[in-house]
Amino acid sequence: MSNENLTAVENNYGADQIQILEGLEAVRKRPGMYIGTTSSRGLHHLVYEIVDNSVDEALAGYCTEIEVTLNKDNSVTVEDNGRGIPIGIHPKAGIPAVEVVFTVLHAGGKFGGGGYKVSGGLHGVGASVVNALSNWLEVEIFNEGNVYMQRYERGNVVSKLAVARPCKKSKTGTRVTFLPDDTIFEETVFDYDTLKTRLRETAFLTKALKITLRDERTKEKKENTFHYEGGIKEFVTYLNKSKTALYEKVIYCEGQNNGVYVEVAFQHNDSYNESTFSFVNNIITPEGGMHLTGFRNAITKTFNDYARKNKLLKEKDENLTGDDLREGLTAIISVKIEDPQFEGQTKQKLGNSEARGAVDSVTSEQLTYFLEQNPSIAKIIVEKALLAQRARAAARHAKEATRRKGALDSFKLPGKLADCSDKNPENCEIFIVEGDSAGGSAKEARTRTTQAILPLRGKILNVEKARVDKIYANAEIKTMITAFGTGIQDDFDISKLRYHKIIIMTDADVDGAHISTLMLTFLYRFMPELIKQGHVYLAQPPLYKVERNKKVWYAYSDDELNKILAEIGRDGNNKIQRYKGLGEMDAEQLWETTMDPERRILLRVAFDEETESEVDLTFTTLMGDKVEPRREFIEANAKFVKNLDI
Ligand code: TSJ
Numbered sequence: 267m268s269n270e271n272l273t274a275v276e277n278n279y280g281a282d283q284i285q286i287l288e289g290l291e292a293v294r295k296r297p298g299m300y301i302g303t304t305s306s307r308g309l310h311h312l313v314y315e316i317v318d319n320s321v322d323e324a325l326a327g328y329c330t331e332i333e334v335t336l337n338k339d340n341s342v343t344v345e346d347n348g349r350g351i352p353i354g355i356h357p358k359a360g361i362p363a364v365e366v367v368f369t370v371l372h373a374g375g376k377f378g379g380g381g382y383k384v385s386g387g388l389h390g391v392g393a394s395v396v397n398a399l400s401n402w403l404e405v406e407i408f409n410e411g412n413v414y415m416q417r418y419e420r421g422n423v424v425s426k427l428a429v430a431r432p433c434k435k436s437k438t439g440t441r442v443t444f445l446p447d448d449t450i451f452e453e454t455v456f457d458y459d460t461l462k463t464r465l466r467e468t469a470f471l472t473k474a475l476k477i478t479l480r481d482e483r484t485k486e487k488k489e490n491t492f493h494y495e496g497g498i499k500e501f502v503t504y505l506n507k508s509k510t511a512l513y514e515k516v517i518y519c520e521g522q523n524n525g526v527y528v529e530v531a532f533q534h535n536d537s538y539n540e541s542t543f544s545f546v547n548n549i550i551t552p553e554g555g556m557h558l559t560g561f562r563n564a565i566t567k568t569f570n571d572y573a574r575k576n577k578l579l580k581e582k583d584e585n586l587t588g589d590d591l592r593e594g595l596t597a598i599i600s601v602k603i604e605d606p607q608f609e610g611q612t613k614q615k616l617g618n619s620e621a622r623g624a625v626d627s628v629t630s631e632q633l634t635y636f637l638e639q640n641p642s643i644a645k646i647i648v649e650k651a652l653l654a655q656r657a658r659a660a661a662r663h664a665k666e667a668t669r670r671k672g673a674l675d676s677f678k679l680p681g682k683l684a685d686c687s688d689k690n691p692e693n694c695e696i697f698i699v700e701g702d703s704a705g706g707s708a709k710e711a712r713t714r715t716t717q718a719i720l721p722l723r724g725k726i727l728n729v730e731k732a733r734v735d736k737i738y739a740n741a742e743i744k745t746m747i748t749a750f751g752t753g754i755q756d757d758f759d760i761s762k763l764r765y766h767k768i769i770i771m772t773d774a775d776v777d778g779a780h781i782s783t784l785m786l787t788f789l790y791r792f793m794p795e796l797i798k799q800g801h802v803y804l805a806q807p808p809l810y811k812v813e814r815n816k817k818v819w820y821a822y823s824d825d826e827l828n829k830i831l832a833e834i835g836r837d838g839n840n841k842i843q844r845y846k847g848l849g850e851m852d853a854e855q856l857w858e859t860t861m862d863p864e865r866r867i868l869l870r871v872a873f874d875e876e877t878e879s880e881v882d883l884t885f886t887t888l889m890g891d892k893v894e895p896r897r898e899f900i901e902a903n904a905k906f907v908k909n910l911d912i
Contacts, residue, residue, distance in 0.1 A: 289371045290421035293398035297450055300395045306453040307874070309446055310460050312399065315392030316344045316442055317477075321468060321548060323348035324475045325602070329439075334465060335480045336456050341445040350407040350438050353414050353427060362427045364405060368397045368418060396444060397421050399451075403444035411435040420447065458488060463877045466492045470504070471548045471600055473497030498531040498598040505596045505879060508886050509535035512594070512650060513643045519632035525604060526624035530561060532597035534647055538654075538733045539791055540592045541882045544599040546606045546616050552875040555609065555616030557601045560625030562588050568633045569648060576641070578648045586651045593654040599625060614875070654733075661735040680745040684709045684719040695767035696720055696749060697805065697861070700781050704848035704856075708771070711857035718765060720749050725781060729788045730886060743788065754792040760799065768796065769868065771805035771860065773847040786871060787885050797871055806867040807848055807860045813841040820859050822867060 293300050301308045301315075313334065323329035329348035336342055352363040359366050371394050397403045398421035407414040415430035416423070448454045458481050469477045469492035481488035494500040499516045512534045519530045532542075544551045544558045551558070566588045573579040573586065601621050609617035637644040679685060682705075686694050696718040699705045705721025712719055727740040734755075737743055747754055751764040770785050772778035782804060789796055796802050808820035810827045814834055821827035831840065848856065860866050873881045 290369065290394060290398040293371070293395050294420065294447075294450065297399055301399070304451050306457070306460075309451050309453055310456065310464070312396045312444070312446055313342055313344070313456070313461060314464060315396050316342075316444070317465070317468065318548070319393060320344060320346035320348060320440070321472055321475070323440075324472055330474070331476045331478070333478045333480070334461065336458065336461075336483055337443070338483055339445065340454060340456065340483070341443050342456065343441060343443040345439060345441040347437075347439040350409050351405070351440050353407055353409060362416075364407060364414075365416065365423065365427060367393050368403065368405065368416075369394055369421065369423065371395070393442075394421070399447050400444040401447045403442065406430070406441040406443075408433050408437045408439045408441075460877075462490055463880050466490075467501075467550075467877065467879065468492075468548060470494055470498055470501035470598075471545060498529055498600055501598050501879075502531045502533050502596050505541060505598075505883055506533055506535050508883070509537055509596075511535050512646050515640070515643065517633065517636055517643075519629050519636075521628035521632065523624035523627050524620045526618075526621050527602040528557075528625050528628040529600045530597070530625065530629050532595055534594045534650060535596060537594045537730060537886070539730070539886075540595045540597075541879070541886075542592070542595065542597040542599070543879045543882075544616075546601055546603060546621075548600075550876055550878065551608075551614055551616050552878060553610050553612065553615035556619055556622035557599050557616050557625045560622035561597070561599045561629055562592075563622075564626045564629035564633065565591055568630050568637070569644075569651065572634070572637045572644055573648045576644070578645065578652075584655070586648070586655060587658075590651040590654040590658065591647070594650060601625065657733045657735050661733070661738055664735050664738040678748070680720070680748055682721055682745065683749050684712070686712075686714060686716050686718045688715045691764050692766050694718065694765040695769055696765040697769045697771045698722060698746065698785060699848070700772040700778060701847075701849065704771070704773075707848070707851065707853045707856045708861065710853035711861055717861065718749070720745065722746075722781075726784050726788065728784055729791050737792070746788075750793070750796075752793060752796070758793055758795065760795050763796070763801065766801055767803055767868075768801055769803045769805050771807070771848065773849075774807050774809055775846060778847070783885075790881070790885055797873065798875075800870055800872065802871040804869040804871060805860050806869060807845065807851070807856075809845060811843040811845065811855075813843075814839050 297304050297308070301311050317332060317334065320329055320332045323346055324332070329346045331347045333345045334342065335345075351367055354363055355361065356363045356366045359370070397418050400418070401420065402424075403418045405416050411432055411434070412429045413431050413433045414427055415425070416427040417425045446454050458479070462479055465477050465479050469475055474493075474495055474497070476491065476493040478489065478491045496503075496516075499518045502516045516531050516533045519528070521528055542558070542561075544554050544561070546555075546557065566586070569591050570579070570585050579586070601616075601624070603618060603621060605618070607617040609615045686696075688694055693716050695716060697708055697712070697720070699708050699719060699721045702721050702723060705719060708719045708721075722742050722745070726742045727737065729737055729743075732740075749764065750768065751762045752758055752760060753762070768789075770782050772781045786797075786802070789802055806822055808822050809824070810821040812819040812821065812827070812830055812834070819830045819834070821830055827842075834840070843850075845851065848860075851859065858865060
């Protein structure tokens with residue numbers, strides 16, 4: 267018997283309580299089973315698990331404010347102004363309900379009134395898991411002029427629930443503070459920006475809820491407050507802020523149908539990309555599902571009906587397709603449902619078929635009415651879709667023409683490509699290299715069996731500002747599509763990928779960064795699976811070469827340069843060369859520093875699907891044409907780099 271259990275017996279806990287401790291012990295033994303991962307991502311999930319409980323209280327109508335504070339000791343405090351977790355004795359467990367919440371797995375929502383209506387087994391269940399994975403956790407409940415307090419360590423009760431101090435009689439709510447267990451998590455330092463993005467999203471999704479995030483760890487205290495009366499309507503405005511909207515209003519539909527609460531908001535912009543994000547109970551569904559299908563059906567049907575009825579589409583005209591109508595669309599679909607079923611390989615796809623009907627009927631009904639009330643907006647959208655229809659036909663022709671010429675066939679590989687000889691894609695990598703001269707060195711340096719080189723001339727097309735027909739007509743892009751072998755968009759087939767590593771190799775300067783971003787934008791918009799499945803990398807050429815007494819060091823950052831100099835001594839015997847571009851390195855240097863799998867540094871490009879809306883915003887902000895948001899972005903933070911993993 268473990269020590270924890272002995273303690274429990276001495277404290278006169280019954281058999282039930284011993285079961286509880288064994289339950290939480292299971293969480294500590296296999297944390298991955300309960301929070302997915304013990305990486306930084308899992309660490310941040312602890313905060314979301316706790317915050318979700320407060321959000322449920324807000325959805326039930328009893329809480330208007332949540333505050334999240336990162337404390338100096340790296341513990342986190344989450345406080346809400348809800349009713350407070352019930353402190354009465356739980357009839358079955360014979361202990362205070364709050365203690366059940368923190369010590370019984372999946373205890374959330376099993377008591378009380380209708381408070382957890384929409385939690386559906388997703389919210390309000392994580393408190394005991396967080397407790398089990400925390401060094402210590404303290405809960406304070408503000409109730410009738412008293413603050414009730416209880417403390418736990420590694421999931422175990424160390425003090426009975428008791429009044430700790432008085433408080434204002436009118437104050438109600440719950441405050442939880444916990445320190446993640448550093449023997450369980452690989453990373454225990456919270457990242458302010460990660461929490462900020464997620465909490466902003468939560469505030470958008472929960473109309474009128476005010477969420478404040480504070481950082482008390484640093485000298486300069488940080489604080490952000492998110493409070494959106496317009497909810498997802500304001501989310502759409504936020505996502506479109508660096509684009510040019512085609513009309514001022516955000517179209518918004520809301521309603522309840524078949525036990526599903528539906529909210530939909532959208533607005534078109536002058537770009538050619540769709541940015542739609544769907545959520546179930548505030549959780550993003552990266553693979554969509556029934557709610558997304560319902561939305562798409564409603565959009566296609568309602569706009570075609572309207573366009574026919576109002577003669578914007580003539581009898582001989584073909585119907586507008588969903589793709590036509592969604593060109594330049596920014597949309598949020600949010601449903602709240604009692605018992606969500608998740609499907610698909612990664613369980614990120616909503617399976618409840620009632621959600622399809624509900625979103626379809628709420629959207630169709632209210633959108634029909636909206637279009638009748640706003641004929642000028644209706645006309646703008648239909649005309650945009652008609653242009654898209656024509657461009658799509660042109661693109662089809664362009665594609666067919668290129669196909670006829672065989673330019674997209676992988677057996678007609680582009681002449682500029684120096685291909686590798688190994689035919690197993692798993693062993694192969696392709697370097698996309700900026701400029702012919704660097705391309706030349708790379709071709710000389712490479713391992714011919716497994717490394718292919720594709721030099722690109724100049725800047726590639728900015729796909730944020732071009733339609734599909736232009737994209738098919740662009741030589742550099744065509745070359746890449748052919749070399750990769752997968753095709754793009756609807757034709758995309760990952761099983762045809764010819765290289766498992768696609769490595770973008772550009773100069774370590776501003777121009778190089780710009781070219782990398784253009785490349786990534788192209789991949790993100792047209793072959794997102796390549797990024798999602800981790801096939802895309804950025805090469806890291808060194809910034810400096812240091813020579814001393816015939817010995818050579820390479821530094822990949824200023825910090826590293828300083829470290830090297832500190833080690834070898836800063837005197838006249840050092841020769842320091844700053845690399846301005848790949849072209850300054852000869853083939854051997856390029857191999858040693860940037861291409862040799864044994865010695866190089868590669869950054870794998872990754873993005874967190876949970877905050878995909880932020881990734882989308884990153885690309886449109888970096889590549890869009892509004893200058894102001896871009897400056898703000900670059901000054902605020904090179905967020906982009908945050909999406910990179912080594
Ligand atoms: F997860 C948690 F338990 F740690 C936690 C819960 C953490 C935080 C910061 C807040 C909460 C929480 C729980 N806030 N509000 C509530 N509400 C209830 O637990 C509650 C209150 C009253 C009734 C009722 O029917 O009277 C029902 C519930 C579920």
